[in-house]
Amino acid sequence: MSDINKVVLAYSGGLDTSVILKWLQDVYACEVVTFTADIGQGGEVEPAREKARAMGIKEIYIDDLREEFARDYVFPMFRANTIYEGEYLLGTSIARPLIAKRLIEIANDTGANAISHGATGKGNDQVRFELGAYALRPDIHIIAPWREWDLNSREKLIAYAEQHGIPVEMKRGKASPYSMDANSLHISYEGGILEDPWAEPEEAMWRWTVAPEAAPDQPTYLDLTYRKGDIVAIDGAEHTPAQVLETLNKTAGANGVGRLDIVENRYVGMKSRGCYETPAGTVMLKAHRAIESLTLDREVAHLKDELMPRYASLIYNGYWWSPERNMLQTMIDASQLHVNGKVRVKLYKGNVVVVGRASDTDSLFDEAIATFEDDAGAYNQKDAEGFIKLNALRMRIAAKKQH
DSSP states (O other), rough: OOOOEEEEEEEOSSSHHHHHHHHHHHHTOOEEEEEEEEEOOSSOSHHHHHHHHHTTTEEEEEOOOOOHHHHIIIIIHHTTTTOTTTBBOOTTTTGGHHHHHHHHHHHHHHHHOEEEEEOTTTTTHHHHHHHHHHHHHHTOOEEGGTTTTTTOOOHHHHHHHHHTTTOOOOOOOOOOOSSEEOOSEEEEEEEEGSSSSSSSSOOGGGSSSOOGSSSSSSEEEEEEETTTTOOOOOTTTOOHHHHHHHHHHHHHHHOOOOOEEEEEOOOSSSSEEEEEEEEHHHHHHHHHHHHHHHSSSHHHHHHHHHHHHHHHHHHHHTTTSSSSHHHHHHHHHHHTTOOEEEEEEETTTTEEEEEEETTTTTTTOOHHHOOOOOOOTTTTTHHHHHHHHHHHHHHHHHHHOHH
8 A cells, every 4th residue: 555656536526436536645645536437327527526625626627528429439439330249239337448548648647546436346437447447557556345345335435534524425315216327328227126127117217218108109210320330410410429429319218219239248258238218329220231331332331240249359358458359449440431322211100210421532332223214224134043053163063962
């Protein structure tokens, strides 16, 4: 502990991280720097500044990272059509490498030789934060209080806060029974009745989406413009990456799009039930596959699909900063050079339906060849006979031997 001179704490201002701040000061007897990230989680982040000041913190960082998050993390991930275990759009996972990066940058700027986070010893986030930190600064010390202290319940945390005069704002009204994490891509729910995989989530739990059965009776249409695999405009209006997420979240959520209830395999070994709302991501995945279906070579598309599960696992397990993820990203980004055009989607009562796709410059769809009408010699159907026989040759030889 004497080796720690200054620590950068990922600080929200809530109960857990406020207790951690005081605990670090007492147990490690070191200077603490706080870092609060705005990645679109909603609510005010500025109150964290006053809470940190009240606890004697001199170096306080509050950063608006919404554009960087969307541009450098979310958009690159969706270029790969990334989805974990067939369902999860990785909303929590993709935010962790950015936070780890900023923790290390602040440590370098302030002369700190340690970082600290509030992730528990049971979850994936401890792995994601720490793998990222070690990849960016191999000699960094990492303090994970949940793996060291005995304050393993909310009651003990509150008692510690009261004992040490820690200013913790107690919310009025009924507290949420769920552990929630939000950013501009999604909001997640765990705990409470969700610990029973058979129990249906309460309707009151959901915050970003209306129930599909309560969504409008008339569909909403959106025209999404793509440039090199990224959405750059909605209904003809240019948007930044963060604005794309904000607009799609509101519009798709209002149409009941984006709810998910899954049991997933955590990297640490256990199964976990979680519920997610990812309205924008649900639209983005569907629409991106649609524009790729028009502009991407068949074998390139199939190769991307084969590699995507590995890419998804790298993100889920915390290997964003690994050399293999960087290698895959280079390949993925190169595949997007000609993924340009427009996709029209229809949002209706929880569904995202692609109803149109077009690319004036990069479409590989040739109507003259694909038509069921007279193709004027664009495709010689007789060529198919030799193609089929050559591909059947090995099976014909095997069949003759067997018979």
